[in-house]
Amino acid sequence: MLNIVLFGPPGAGKGTQSEKLIAKYELAHLSTGDIFREHISRQTELGLKVKEYIDNGLLVPDEVTVGILKAAIESKAGTKGFIFDGFPRTVHQAEVLDEMLKSLNTKIHAVVALDVNEDELKKRIEIRRQTSGRADDDAEKVLKRIDEYFNKTIHVLPYYEAQGKAVKVQGIGDIETIFQAICTAIDSAK
Ligand code: AMP
Numbered sequence: 001m002l003n004i005v006l007f008g009p010p011g012a013g014k015g016t017q018s019e020k021l022i023a024k025y026e027l028a029h030l031s032t033g034d035i036f037r038e039h040i041s042r043q044t045e046l047g048l049k050v051k052e053y054i055d056n057g058l059l060v061p062d063e064v065t066v067g068i069l070k071a072a073i074e075s076k077a078g079t080k081g082f083i084f085d086g087f088p089r090t091v092h093q094a095e096v097l098d099e100m101l102k103s104l105n106t107k108i109h110a111v112v113a114l115d116v117n118e119d120e121l122k123k124r125i126e127i128r129r130q131t132s133g134r135a136d137d138d139a140e141k142v143l144k145r146i147d148e149y150f151n152k153t154i155h156v157l158p159y160y161e162a163q164g165k166a167v168k169v170q171g172i173g174d175i176e177t178i179f180q181a182i183c184t185a186i187d188s189a190k
Pocket of ligand 1: 010032033036053054055057059060061065086087088090093136145
């Protein structure tokens, strides 16, 4: 298997680059944000539980998030590997993911961290807001999400740096150029 974490703040381009990576490497996309949004739209018990956090730009508590991970991984049994997009967002989530992959005799091969400054993130999300219909793309919620990233999620990077798996990629510029830089990082980690 080939398992990649696509890491970066909201608006860094994780969704856009994930789509291209999935097509090239034939990997399964695992986005916890997508899973949560799907539950919210179906008004499931989980959806009702997480809606408040998501609409306010706050991280969903770890016990809920890791709770959906196992089922999400199992639902894609037989895949060549995963692109984890928006997961892990805390060190605890990263530890749980490592354990889960170990039990499947596999591991995270590379963590690609998209580097984009705060001003650019706000500009991009403002553009996305006009078509996304996401309550959490509202300006005030975006600030909260960026805050959550720099307060909580950023600590995931040293966890992977200590394992020698983190690669920073400049996330500003032409989509294709960024994609090529990500592919180079993945190919050298395979
Ligand atoms: P995303 O689509 O990845 O930007 O996620 C949208 C929202 O879902 C986030 O702002 C969080 O509220 C929640 N979320 C998604 N993934 C996670 C995660 N791994 N841990 C905690 N909350 C998450």
